[in-house]
Amino acid sequence: MSRVYRICLIEGDGIGHEVVPAARHVLEATGLKCEFVEAEAGWETFERRGTSVPEETVEIVKSADATLFGAATSPTKKVEGFFGAIRYLRRRLDLFANVRPAKHHPVKGSTPGTDLVVVRENTEGLYVEQERRYAKGKVAIADRVITYDASYRIVEYALKLARTRRKQLALVHKANVLPLSDGLFLEAAYDAAKHYPDIQVSEVIVDACAMRLVRNPQSFDVLVMENLFGDILSDLTAGLVGGLGIAPSGNIGEQAAIFEPVHGSAPDIAGKGVANPTAAILSAAIMLDYLGEHETARRIEKAVDITLEQGPLTPDLGGKAGTLEFAKAVAAAL
Ligand code: ATP
Numbered sequence: 429m430s431r432v433y434r435i436c437l438i439e440g441d442g443i444g445h446e447v448v449p450a451a452r453h454v455l456e457a458t459g460l461k462c463e464f465v466e467a468e469a470g471w472e473t474f475e476r477r478g479t480s481v482p483e484e485t486v487e488i489v490k491s492a493d494a495t496l497f498g499a500a501t502s503p504t505k506k507v508e509g510f511f512g513a514i515r516y517l518r519r520r521l522d523l524f525a526n527v528r529p530a531k532h533h534p535v536k537g538s539t540p541g542t543d544l545v546v547v548r549e550n551t552e553g554l555y556v557e558q559e560r561r562y563a564k565g566k567v568a569i570a571d572r573v574i575t576y577d578a579s580y581r582i583v584e585y586a587l588k589l590a591r592t593r594r595k596q597l598a599l600v601h602k603a604n605v606l607p608l609s610d611g612l613f614l615e616a617a618y619d620a621a622k623h624y625p626d627i628q629v630s631e632v633i634v635d636a637c638a639m640r641l642v643r644n645p646q647s648f649d650v651l652v653m654e655n656l657f658g659d660i661l662s663d664l665t666a667g668l669v670g671g672l673g674i675a676p677s678g679n680i681g682e683q684a685a686i687f688e689p690v691h692g693s694a695p696d697i698a699g700k701g702v703a704n705p706t707a708a709i710l711s712a713a714i715m716l717d718y719l720g721e722h723e724t725a726r727r728i729e730k731a732v733d734i735t736l737e738q739g740p741l742t743p744d745l746g747g748k749a750g751t752l753e754f755a756k757a758v759a760a761a762l
């Protein structure tokens with residue numbers, strides 16, 4: 429008897445309303461037993477209810493085995509009382525690991541042989557948002573917080589992930605310039621690594637890492653790093669495998685996990701039914717990895733690749749297919 433997974437679906441805003449149902453369609457076609465629970469969050473929720481993340485959404489996400497999130501729009505101007513839905517949920521639920529796989533898929537601009545995962549620390553670094561101005565506003569300082577415990581926790585997560593893959597972990601840092609803060613990150617990393625003697629651990633300085641990612645992405649398996657480095661390098665790695673329409677991500681903590689496409693709500697194409705659901709479908713696949721359903725996750729990835737090779741494709745990839753038509757082709761390829 430396979431178990432029934434309780435999956436929370438949050439469409440959010442814009443093309444979230446299109447790509448999440450498309451991913452749901454594919455999940456339903458896998459034959460896995462899922463109970464879907466819908467919840468709301470984002471800008472439209474804020475306009476309707478005065479908060480971008482209602483309390484019941486937090487409860488549903490906590491009670492679910494995993495959550496699939498579409499996208500949330502953030503206004504470009506500051507709006508009183510508004511906060512970004514995903515950032516809030518990351519913080520509220522302590523989703524400390526931001527996981528971004530970059531794997532080659534048969535689309536234009538993707539680098540064959542690439543199969544790596546960037547694990548980004550999601551709770552500290554520069555994102556503690558502590559900035560100050562001095563000297564009549566002519567000097568600004570931003571705190572970059574690195575703690576032993578958060579570093580240990582993220583590296584341990586990455587070590588466990590490496591164990592399910594090719595057993596190689598790169599510690600990305602800038603300890604040559606920041607020996608106290610990034611030195612602490614490395615100290616915690618090696619303490620965690622002692623318990624994983626089967627993993628081959630190496631160090632890469634962040635700038636050299638950026639170049640090696642562009643020139644030789646095939647040489648990486650799992651990379652772990654603090655928040656800002658991870659923010660930047662994971663966009664780079666998304667670019668390596670074909671860009672926004674393709675890249676999935678996960679936000680993972682002890683008590684909850686939220687998976688989402690890297691792209692945003694794409695207001696320019698929202699409502700037209702032409703958004704590419706690949707990133708959402710691949711986010712559903714890595715959600716299944718998180719749930720331990722590795723075989724079904726690989727089947728979804730394979731079906732996506734078959735569809736990307738044979739079509740029909742969405743307009744961003746040069747085709748004419750709609751969002752659901754693409755998802756139906758993926759379901760058929762399963
Ligand atoms: P947000 O403020 O929600 O991040 P955005 O304006 O930054 O929205 P993105 O979603 O980040 O928009 O997308 C940037 C560009 O890429 C847009 O032109 C958008 O149409 C395109 N795009 C993003 N995701 C997709 C997708 N899934 N399918 C097709 N095009 C996409």
Ligand code: MG
Pocket residue numbers: 691692693
């Ligand atoms: Mg955006």
